[in-house]
Each structure stands twice: as C-alpha cells, then as structure tokens.
Amino acid sequence: xxxxxxxxxxxxxxxxxxxxxxxxxxxxxxxxxxxxxxxxxxxxxxxxxxxxxxxxxxxxxxxxxxxxxxxxxxxxxxxxxxxxxxxxxxxxxxxxxxxxxxxxxxxxxxxxxxxxxxxxxxxxxxxxxxxxxxxxxxxxxxxxxxxxxxxxxxxxxxxxxxxxxxxxxxxxxxxxxxxxxxxxxxxxxxxxxxxxxxxxxxxxxxxxxxxxxxxxxxxxxxxxxxxxxxxxxxxxxxxxxxxxxxxxxxxxxxxxxxxxxxxxxxxxxxxxxxxxxxxxxxxxxxxxxxxxxxxxxxxxxxxxxxxxxxxxxxxxxxxxxxxxxxxxxxxxxxxxxxxxxxxxxxxxxxxxxxxxxxxxxxxxxxxxxxxxxxxxxxxxxxxxxxxxxxxxxxxx
Amino acid sequence: xxxxxxxxxxxxxxxxxxxxxxxxxxxxxxxxxxxxxxxxxxxxxxxxxxxxxxxxxxxxxxxxxxxxxxxxxxxxxxxxxxxxxxxxxxxxxxxxxxxxxxxxxxxxxxxxxxxxxxxxxxxxxxxxxxxxxxxxxxxxxxxxxxxxxxxxxxxxxxxxxxxxxxxxxxxxxxxxxxxxxxxxxxxxxxxxxxxxxxxxxxxxxxxxxxxxxxxxxxxxxxxxxxxxxxxxxxxxxxxxxxxxxxxxxxxxxxxxxxxxxxxxxxxxxxxxxxxxxxxxxxxxxxxxxxxxxxxxxxxxxxxxxxxxx
Numbered sequence: 001x002x003x004x005x006x007x008x009x010x011x012x013x014x015x016x017x018x019x020x021x022x023x024x025x026x027x028x029x030x031x032x033x034x035x036x037x038x039x040x041x042x043x044x045x046x047x048x049x050x051x052x053x054x055x056x057x058x059x060x061x062x063x064x065x066x067x068x069x070x071x072x073x074x075x076x077x078x079x080x081x082x083x084x085x086x087x088x089x090x091x092x093x094x095x096x097x098x099x100x101x102x103x104x105x106x107x108x109x110x111x112x113x114x115x116x117x118x119x120x121x122x123x124x125x126x127x128x129x130x131x132x133x134x135x136x137x138x139x140x141x142x143x144x145x146x147x148x149x150x151x152x153x154x155x156x157x158x159x160x161x162x163x164x165x166x167x168x169x170x171x172x173x174x175x176x177x178x179x180x181x182x183x184x185x186x187x188x189x190x191x192x193x194x195x196x197x198x199x200x201x202x203x204x205x206x207x208x209x210x211x212x213x214x215x216x217x218x219x220x221x222x223x224x225x226x227x228x229x230x231x232x233x234x235x236x237x238x239x240x241x242x243x244x245x246x247x248x249x250x251x252x253x254x255x256x257x258x259x260x261x262x263x264x265x266x267x268x269x270x271x272x273x274x275x276x277x278x279x280x281x282x283x284x285x286x287x288x289x290x291x292x293x294x295x296x297x298x299x300x301x302x303x304x305x306x307x308x309x310x311x312x313x314x315x316x317x318x319x320x321x322x323x324x325x326x327x328x329x330x331x332x333x334x335x336x337x338x339x340x341x342x343x344x345x346x347x348x349x350x351x352x353x354x355x356x357x358x359x360x361x362x363x364x365x366x367x368x369x370x371x372x373x374x375x376x377x378x379x380x381x382x383x384x385x386x387x388x389x390x391x392x393x394x395x396x
Numbered sequence: 397x398x399x400x401x402x403x404x405x406x407x408x409x410x411x412x413x414x415x416x417x418x419x420x421x422x423x424x425x426x427x428x429x430x431x432x433x434x435x436x437x438x439x440x441x442x443x444x445x446x447x448x449x450x451x452x453x454x455x456x457x458x459x460x461x462x463x464x465x466x467x468x469x470x471x472x473x474x475x476x477x478x479x480x481x482x483x484x485x486x487x488x489x490x491x492x493x494x495x496x497x498x499x500x501x502x503x504x505x506x507x508x509x510x511x512x513x514x515x516x517x518x519x520x521x522x523x524x525x526x527x528x529x530x531x532x533x534x535x536x537x538x539x540x541x542x543x544x545x546x547x548x549x550x551x552x553x554x555x556x557x558x559x560x561x562x563x564x565x566x567x568x569x570x571x572x573x574x575x576x577x578x579x580x581x582x583x584x585x586x587x588x589x590x591x592x593x594x595x596x597x598x599x600x601x602x603x604x605x606x607x608x609x610x611x612x613x614x615x616x617x618x619x620x621x622x623x624x625x626x627x628x629x630x631x632x633x634x635x636x637x638x639x640x641x642x643x644x645x646x647x648x649x650x651x652x653x654x655x656x657x658x659x660x661x662x663x664x665x666x667x668x669x670x671x672x673x674x675x676x677x678x679x680x681x682x683x684x685x686x687x688x689x690x691x692x693x694x695x696x697x698x699x700x701x702x703x704x705x
C-alpha cells in the first residue's frame with residue numbers, strides 16, 4: 001500500500017498535472033520588434049523571403065514551466081533554446097525538455113504528459129491520420145536539421161574516404177566484406193586499403209540516424225531494396241559479423257576498439273568529437289563530407305515537397321543541389337493543433353515561433369544546421385495553425 | 397489493557413497483511429499489464445518465442461536469439477560467479493579471522509551498490525579492450541578446439557557480458573550464502589569434528605549441506621539479477637540477434653532488446669512486441685523461481701528424511 005502511494009507520489013512529482021498553480025498572465029516587456037531581422041540570422045544559400053508575421057502587439061506569456069521531451073539528438077540545442085526563450089520572455093516561460101527518446105516524446109504528447117515533443121522520425125502517418133479523424137490534429141513542424149556521418153577505423157588510413165550510398169549499403173548488407181574491395185579502391189585510388197574484413201557497426205537502439213540512413217538506402221541501393229528491410233528507427237540488419245551498439249557513443253566505442261570497423265553517428269556527435277568522416281557522393285556526383293552548409297542545402301532542395309508534406313524525408317536530394325550532403329534529415333516538433341489551455345497554448349506557439357526564427361542562430365555554433373529561410377516560412381504557417389477554440393495564437 | 401493490546405495487535409496484523417498483499421497486487425497488475433499490452437502480437441503464438449527474425453519495419457517479431465542470449469549470459473555468469481561467491485562466503489563464515497570478516501563483507505556488499513551503468517561503461521571502455529587484445533586470443537589459441545572459443549574476436553560479446561554479469565552477481569550470492577552458512581548451528585560443526593573429520597571435510601559435509609537451501613536460493617537470486625540485467629548487458633553484448641555456439645560472437649538479450657528499442661518504437665504492434673518480450677522475460681524468471689523452490693523443498697525433505705535414519 002505504502003509502495004503504491006510512494007509510486008503515485010513519485011509520478012505526481014515527476015509529471016505534475018498541468019501547471020495551473022500560477023494563473024495570472026503578465027504583460028511581457030519584450031516586444032517583437034526584431035521580426036524583420038530574423039531572416040538575416042539564417043546562414044542559408046537559398047533566396048531570402050520576408051517573414052510575413054504581422055504581429056505588432058506585445059505578446060503576453062503565461063508564466064509557467066512547459067513539460068516536454070523526446071529526441072535525445074536535439075537535447076543539447078533544446079536546452080540552449082529553453083534558456084534562450086526563458087531570457088526572451090524575461091523568465092516567464094521555462095521549458096523542461098527531457099531527453100527520453102523520440103517515441104517517449106510522441107507517446108507523451110498523445111497521452112497529454114508532455115506539452116510538446118521533439119522527434120527525429122515523424123510519427124507514423126497512420127497515427128497522425130487517426131488523430132486527424134478524431135478531430136485532434138497533430139502538427140509536425142521541422143525544427144532543425146541533422147546528418148548521418150559515416151566513420152571508420154581502418155589501420156593506416158587517416159584520410160577521408162570517398163564512398164557512395166550503394167557501397168555503404170553493400171557494406172552493411174555484407175555484400176562488400178573487404179576494405180580493399182575494387183569498388184572502394186576505385187573511389188580512393190591514392191589510399192592504400194588493407195585486405196581486412198570490414199566490421200559494420202549499427203545502432204542497436206532505435207534512432208533517427210538509422211531512420212535517415214536506411215531511408216537513404218531505399219532511395220539509392222537496389223541491394224537494400226531487394227532485402228525488403230525498408231526504413232525505420234530500427235531495421236533488421238544481417239546478423240552475422242555485425243555489431244550493434246547503444247547510442248552514438250556506443251557505436252564510436254565499438255568502432256575505435258575494433259580495427260576495420262565502420263559505423264555511423266549523428267552529425268552533432270561526429271562534429272563535436274571531431275571524427276574523421278567519409279565523403280559521400282551526392283546525386284550530382286560530388287563527394288561531400290558532412291557540413292552545416294551541405295545539410296542546409298539538402299533541406300532547401302526539398303522545399304516544395306516539405307511545403308506539401310512537412311514529414312518528407314530529405315535524403316538523396318536531386319542533382320541540382322550539388323553541394324548537398326545526401327544523408328541529411330529533419331527533426332520535428334510535435335504538438336496538438338487545437339490547444340485546450342489558452343495561456344499554455346500561446347506559450348508553446350510563441351516558443352515554437354522563437355525556435356524557428358531567432359533560435360536558428362543558436363544552431364550552427366552547436367553543430368545544428370540552420371533551417372533554410374523557405375522552410376522557416378513553412379514552419380511559421382504551421383505554427384499559425386495552433387489555436388485555442390479556433391483563435392490562432394500567432395497570425396501568419 | 398488487554399483490549400488495547402489486542403486492538404494494537406490486530407491493527408499491526410492488518411497493516412502487515414496490507415503491506416504483504418501490496419506486493420502481490422503489484423505483481424498481478426504488472427503481469428496483467430504485460431499481458432494486455434502484448435495482445436496484438438500474442439496472437440502469433442510460439443512463433444514469437446521460437447522465431448529468429450526481428451524486423452520491426454515489416455512487423456516480423458521473433459525473440460529466440462534474445463532468449464538464447466539472456467540464458468547463455470546468465471549461465472556464464474553463474475559458472476564464473478558461483479564458485480567465487482561460495483569461496484568468499486565460506487572464507488567469511490568459516491575460515492576468516494574475526495577482524496578481517498567485517499571489512500571484506502563491507503567491500504563485497506559495496507559491490508552490490510555500484511550502479512549497473514557504471515559496470516557497463518567500465519566494461520565497455522576498460523574491460524572489453526583488455527579481453528579483446530590480451531585474453532581472448534589466448535583462449536582461442538589454447539582452447540580453440542572447443543567450438544565455444546572459435547570465430548572472430550570483437551571484444552563486445554556474449555562472454556564479455558557474462559563476465560560482467562558474474563562480477564555483478566557475486567555480492568548477492570556471496571552475502572546471502574554467508575548468512576546461510578553463519579546460520580548453521582555450531583553443534584553441526586562440532587559433531588563432524590568430533591567424528592574425526594578435518595576442517596575441510598566438516599565444512600563440506602555438515603556446514604555446506606546444512607546451508608544448501610539458502611545457497612541454492614542465493615544462486616537463483618543471482619540468476620534473476622543476471623537474467624534481468626539491462627544496462628551493462630546492452631553495452632557489452634554486441635546487440636546482434638544471432639544464435640552462435642561461439643562465446644566470442646556478439647549476441648542479444650531480452651532486457652537489452654527492450655531497453656534499446658522501446659524509446660523509439662513508434663507503432664502499436666512494435667510496442668506490443670517489446671511488451672511481449674518483457675512478458676517472456678517475466679515468465680522465464682518466474683519459471684526459474686518455481687524450479688528453485690521445488691529444488692529447495694526437495695533438498696529439505698531429503699535432509700529431514702536422512703535425519704530420521
């Protein structure tokens with residue numbers, strides 16, 4: 001009995017139901033004057049469009065702490081954004097983002113535990129359709145970008161190797177098993193590749209990196225498609241001779257400890273640990289190592305598709321984007337379109353608006369590529385759909 | 397006075413009944429939740445337990461390699477851990493000088509308080525590289541005629557996970573066995589010694605056999621810990637769903653499967669499959685406990701029968 005009470009109390013403390021203890025709203029002194037400077041903070045190659053937010057009134061914030069969670073990949077930037085937005089609202093709105101995994105975030109939003117979630121892979125279309133049918137539509141909003149970096153531990157090789165998508169897929173399918181395979185050697189004529197067996201290392205835990213990489217495989221590799229493995233946060237890899245490791249750090253440990261291993265990690269991990277990354281050939285035939293500009297370019301190439309469907313994967317961009325890194329991916333914010341609490345809904349909408357505009361400038365120093373300005377506009381239109389009883393919080 | 401005492405007594409009785417039944421209720425709720433949560437995949441029946449394909453994209457779920465990995469790593473942990481634990485327990489209860497007893501007990505019990513993620517990280521970054529470079533090659537060279545020591549050496553493997561689990565279960569088995577040995581009445585030891593037994597014979601014949609049920613119980617508690625261990629195993633087992641005779645091969649375990657995939661399982665049937673993996677885990681531990689109980693009660697009965705002779 002006591003145990004039950006203790007557990008209930010623990011859950012209550014961890015997830016307080018709502019944050020209704022503070023009910024007063026305050027007029028915030030921060031005025032949204034810098035709206036038109038927003039686009040200049042985006043380090044983007046594509047054309048600059050003017051942001052069409054017509055809000056000139058001072059937004060009000062309800063002082064509260066948002067409960068949110070999800071993707072571990074975005075956790076570093078989320079914490080920075082949370083503190084940035086807290087400053088922006090003069091301390092009124094705090095955000096408690098918990099890095100519990102994308103699925104935990106999605107489930108948290110659907111069950112009302114979280115006010116919003118961060119998710120690397122978008123929720124399945126059946127889930128979103130189901131909630132739309134229930135008249136509780138979900139908004140999936142691209143918030144920032146990432147890439148999947150390929151890295152390796154080949155004795156004697158310090159250079160950045162050139163690889164193609166089909167070759168990487170063949171390595172993971174164990175159809176290419178040796179480092180000196182003619183296909184790899186042909187792309188790296190100056191590198192002395194050893195005749196050693198490749199040990200592929202994949203993520204054992206469900207991950208947005210696996211989602212993006214396998215999505216890329218489905219677009220470029222006939223070998224991969226022949227297996228019917230599809231794409232997802234966890235897929236069926238060939239079992240023999242491969243290792244699965246938990247987290248990017250786990251993959252990096254397995255790769256560094258096993259000579260001749262190859263692995264993949266998210267760009268944040270790869271950049272911040274200064275891994276030597278493979279250059280992957282994009283559709284234009286250019287070999288690109290992961291870079292912030294390369295990822296933004298890949299995203300910009302999919303503007304029209306993302307306009308139509310925000311969850312469109314952005315792997316393998318068309319040849320017109322000749323500087324794009326081909327294994328790039330969005331991560332998303334997930335929130336109910338119709339909010340049931342006016343003050344809190346407004347805070348969430350304001351936070352989202354701040355993230356996709358002002359917040360983007362915080363990204364590149366932390367190795368998160370900035371959204372293309374075209375996508376910022378798409379996001380603003382999505383955020384403008386958030387409403388309380390039909391009244392939107394932000395005018396697009 | 398009498399009435400007050402009886403009121404206090406019955407109040408105390410109801411309190412303990414309530415506390416005792418709360419454990420039962422939690423266990424029942426736990427079982428019920430696992431059962432209902434896994435209904436969508438439970439329909440696939442035994443194919444789930446004996447299938448060996450784990451393909452969430454196409455919703456094919458079979459956990460045999462994970463079940464195999466869980467059982468094998470736990471077995472390795474027992475093979476390595478039980479002799480060490482019993483040695484520690486016998487030394488502490490029978491042979492140790494009094495002033496060594498409490499420092500050693502303290503250290504053994506402290507090992508139980510180390511969080512499993514620490515064991516996992518230590519295993520991944522320190523133990524696994526040492527085993528890969530300095531231990532496994534010799535095992536392969538000298539014992540490579542055995543199929544269990546053949547194949548590619550990776551560092552992270554079934555054997556590495558088993559070794560870490562052995563370290564993790566030593567404190568449990570050692571401290572409970574020590575308590576069981578200390579509970580053996582001195583008359584047992586004296587009787588054996590009086591009959592001319594040496595010290596080691598006395599320990600083997602009268603002390604160990606008297607404490608047998610407690611020792612068996614401690615071993616099964618250790619098994620339960622090893623079988624359900626998650627974090628350390630995730631980091632060291634290699635997370636590859638394969639059934640291989642070689643202990644150098646990477647493997648997978650039920651608990652690490654759930655830990656790995658639950659956070660990103662986005663479809664209902666996928667979540668259900670993971671919950672069913674938890675159900676399998678629970679049922680196997682339950683089965684192991686039942687077997688342990690039966691073994692203990694049989695041991696006690698045979699000893700009682702012997703004492704009447």
